[in-house]
Amino acid sequence: MTDVPPSSSHGTRCAGDVRQPSAGVLSLIIVHHLNNSRSQRILWMLEELQLPYDIRFYRRDPQTMFAPPELKRVHPLGKSPILEDTDGPDGDPIILVETGAICEYLVEKAGGRLGPPADPLGALRYRQFLHYAEGSVMPALFAKLVASRVPLLGRLAAKRVQPMIDVHLDYVEQELARRQWFAGDTMSAADIMMSFPLEAARARAGLAEGRPATVAWLDRIHGRPAYQAALAKGGEYAFSKPS
Template sequence: MIHVHHLEKSRSHRVIWLLELLELEYEIHVYKRNDKTMQAPKALKEVHPLGKSPVIVDGELTIAESGAIIDYLVERYGQGRFKPEPENVEAWVDYRYWLHYAEGSLMPLLLMSLVFSHIPKQSPALVRPVAKGISSTVRERFLDPQLDQHMAFIEAHLRAKENFGGAWPSGADVQMSFPMLALKGTRSLGNYPAIAGFTQRLESDPAWQRVIERAGPLDILER
């Protein structure tokens, strides 16, 4: 039995999605965020020293970081599924690239955008107008143009290949699911039909629907 340590409003959903795709038995341990700080509870540090989520425990192994977890599950339990064959070099390179791109390139921008959107709300009333101005400037001059560039890049790839690496759904599609849904939740997809199509296919997947039934909706980001 695999144990998933799941922090509400976090990136654990994609790990649970992969477990559903693999048809593995698992148990979810849910942790609530602090209402004021939105930080994870100290109990998560008893599972992993950094107190982050997702974390899985499989027997004697404790594994953190979404990419490492996905790699582990695909290699140990995939039986050759959910990843391209090594002989298909182009698909294999795509798979490895997007598996790392999700957290290495895209998520830092999305998290910065989230943080700056919340700065005015968290600021004292006296300085809130100034905080709002700084937040808007950073987002408009730096974050939004960067995200536009990344979305155009992703759109071009999906228009050409539909998936992120091999047959749908691969481990790369699983890894990219969280930032793709984050984009859907924060930005207009009117000019990005391939991205919109990917998120629609994800949300209509029966395994993903089972994730929502067990773990609840993914609502970390707001418009």
């Protein structure tokens, strides 16, 4: 699915720019990172897991807001995020797409850190929200974005989509009113997966109206040192700011 672009963009990094790892650190992971996109979650997750990595930067076309063709040289889909690991399973290199699949892979690579809680119900919540982010919330948000760009009739269609979005946001609010994190008492990859749709919803779909538990959750993730480190390394990401 195409990433939801923000309303404005800035910065100067170009496709294929590489940020080198810290001196003395051997990086086995490369993140092909598109500005203002889902791939910001992968940087955050790598920071939380303290796994060394490099970043290759790509910029959206300023007119279409699509990813540049250079990404197709890495993977046929040409979508970000793309993760390369020169030390994949059995020591073989791998190239992996889809944010959820990448998150699950990194949990395994890190020995289960940020994985599901030990209790069965928490593990089910973890699995549900890991897939709910892209399977349910993002399609509704994307439908509103696409519709709103079509004059008149599109704007009317966008208004019809908003009630569907509100159903999702109200459900999320109920869940976060019961616990600090989506799976239980500690942060997990499920929270990282949910960050992008909820940040996009705050920017575009009125999330902040009457949903204090969700806003508090956003404040918690934005205050984490790993989140801030990922922002500093990843560059332009407008969704981290309230609209």
